[in-house]
Amino acid sequence: MREVSRVYRFILYAQMVLMGELAFAQNPLIMDQFTADPTARVFGGKVYVYPSHDILAEEGKGRTGWFCMEDYHVFSSADLIKWTDHGVIVSQEQVPWADPNAYSMWAPDCIEKNGKYYFYFPTRARDTTYNGKGFTIGVAIADNPAGPFNIQSTPIIGVRGIDPNVLIDKDGQAYLYWSQGSIYGARLKENMLELAEEPHILGELPQKGLKEGPFVFERNGIYYLTYPHVENKTERLEYAISDNPLGPFTVKGVIMDEWANGCWTNHHSILKFEGQWYLFYHHNDLSPDFDKARSICADSLFFDTDGSILKVTPTFRGIGSQKATEAIHPDRYSLKSDGVNIAFNDTLDTFKGWHAVLGMEEQWIQYNSVNLRQGLRQVIWKVRSPLGGKIEVRLDGTSGSIISTLVIPEGSSWQELKSPIYGYESGIHNIAIISKGNSVDLDWLRFEEQ
Numbered sequence: 001m002r003e004v005s006r007v008y009r010f011i012l013y014a015q016m017v018l019m020g021e022l023a024f025a026q027n028p029l030i031m032d033q034f035t036a037d038p039t040a041r042v043f044g045g046k047v048y049v050y051p052s053h054d055i056l057a058e059e060g061k062g063r064t065g066w067f068c069m070e071d072y073h074v075f076s077s078a079d080l081i082k083w084t085d086h087g088v089i090v091s092q093e094q095v096p097w098a099d100p101n102a103y104s105m106w107a108p109d110c111i112e113k114n115g116k117y118y119f120y121f122p123t124r125a126r127d128t129t130y131n132g133k134g135f136t137i138g139v140a141i142a143d144n145p146a147g148p149f150n151i152q153s154t155p156i157i158g159v160r161g162i163d164p165n166v167l168i169d170k171d172g173q174a175y176l177y178w179s180q181g182s183i184y185g186a187r188l189k190e191n192m193l194e195l196a197e198e199p200h201i202l203g204e205l206p207q208k209g210l211k212e213g214p215f216v217f218e219r220n221g222i223y224y225l226t227y228p229h230v231e232n233k234t235e236r237l238e239y240a241i242s243d244n245p246l247g248p249f250t251v252k253g254v255i256m257d258e259w260a261n262g263c264w265t266n267h268h269s270i271l272k273f274e275g276q277w278y279l280f281y282h283h284n285d286l287s288p289d290f291d292k293a294r295s296i297c298a299d300s301l302f303f304d305t306d307g308s309i310l311k312v313t314p315t316f317r318g319i320g321s322q323k324a325t326e327a328i329h330p331d332r333y334s335l336k337s338d339g340v341n342i343a344f345n346d347t348l349d350t351f352k353g354w355h356a357v358l359g360m361e362e363q364w365i366q367y368n369s370v371n372l373r374q375g376l377r378q379v380i381w382k383v384r385s386p387l388g389g390k391i392e393v394r395l396d397g398t399s400g401s402i403i404s405t406l407v408i409p410e411g412s413s414w415q416e417l418k419s420p421i422y423g424y425e426s427g428i429h430n431i432a433i434i435s436k437g438n439s440v441d442l443d444w445l446r447f448e449e450q
Contacts, residue, residue: 026332027318028285028295029083030075032351036294037107037213037267038280039165043117043145047273049075049083049280050110050119054293055103062103067292069105072121074146080273080298080320086146090121095138096153099124104135107213107267110145111166111192113174117142118192119149120164120176130155137164137178139193158186158195163267166192167216167223167245175245179212183227185246204249205240206231213267216245222307225249228266234258235266237281239309255301256312259283263291270301277301278319279312286350317368321428324372324447330433331356331442334368345443355443358391358435364398365442368430376424377450379404381417382443386410390436393445395424398432408440421447
């Protein structure tokens with residue numbers, strides 16, 4: 001319990017979230033609060049992500065050591081780099097039928113139909129009036145993907161379970177999927193608020209191990225049912241395919257393996273944006289000692305020629321092309337040499353992020369897809385080197401052309417220093433940072449005009 005208590009010390013910071021623009025091109029996508037279970041959708045040329053919102057339980061609020069969620073935010077981005085937090089869109093206290101002490105607003109979804117945005121969310125009901133005991137699924141409706149949302153007075157009748165997901169097929173028919181031990185699916189009525197039929201158990205999936213968090217999408221006439229599954233001890237992401245939204249489905253394989261650090265859950269969504277497919281998922285990057293406080297991430301996803309999904313290996317670098325004029329955090333690297341370490345800036349406030357430690361000469365770290373525009377003349381660094389160090393920047397790998405070199409005065413405190421840029425060709429480059437002397441801690445760098 002000592003490790004969990006340490007996480008509790010920054011609970012107040014996690015909840016003090018102001019609506020605003022967050023500039024992160026790397027994983028995790030959101031760095032000022034815990035987020036999980038991301039459903040990503042494209043509305044109006046932007047990506048909107050609807051995650052659940054992990055907070056840390058305390059006396060009188062949730063169950064200590066367990067998942068604790070009381071509201072939902074929505075985040076949007078036009079470029080997959082800058083994310084805008086639109087604030088709370090639904091909270092448990094606003095839901096008339098919800099148990100006000102549940103703190104169980106788990107994985108949601110949002111879909112657009114006929115100009116309306118339907119936000120589906122699970123939580124425990126205050127009594128057994130609606131669908132019996134346990135979890136059920138409610139709906140809130142808005143004219144805008146960021147709200148304001150009007151919460152319906154009752155949940156969807158006939159649904160018991162969690163993790164709602166909605167597919168609108170090519171013919172306009174909507175389908176609701178959810179999980180409760182098994183994964184269920186049913187057609188929705190035109191009003192998007194009622195089932196049009198009795199639920200189907202999608203029974204062709206593995207019989208062993210928990211299955212939850214369904215996310216269904218269609219590509220080239222194939223319906224992909226994707227879901228977390230506990231094959232061994234923790235969840236991995238798997239998928240099955242069908243030629244029908246309700247199956248039968250054929251299990252095909254694994255999208256993402258179990259977490260090496262033992263994080264028990266994963267939860268995801270898949271979307272296509274500007275010609276590229278992406279997998280959104282979560283991990284406990286910002287809370288490595290407590291896996292009930294998670295953070296959303298994203299990486300590119302690819303298909304083989306036969307339509308099968310190629311397994312995704314999670315990265316720190318994430319997605320999007322990084323503007324050189326905004327802070328680049330090499331600790332969210334694409335590649336690194338052996339011996340390079342990554343450390344929290346503040347172990348008691350992990351929202352302050354990480355820094356890279358290049359401990360020996362010739363150690364290096366690479367950060368891909370940096371957009372270097374014309375006219376940049378210097379690099380601003382946030383670094384420190386107790387014995388004094390030297391680093392250089394090369395383009396497109398460790399053997400590429402040197403474009404800047406920084407000599408770091410000795411000192412144990414962080415410094416913001418400048419180094420000139422020698423010359424480069426504008427465009428998208430991978431940048432490599434190489435140590436040329438004593439140990440260097442590197443927080444961020446930024447290119448700018450002089």
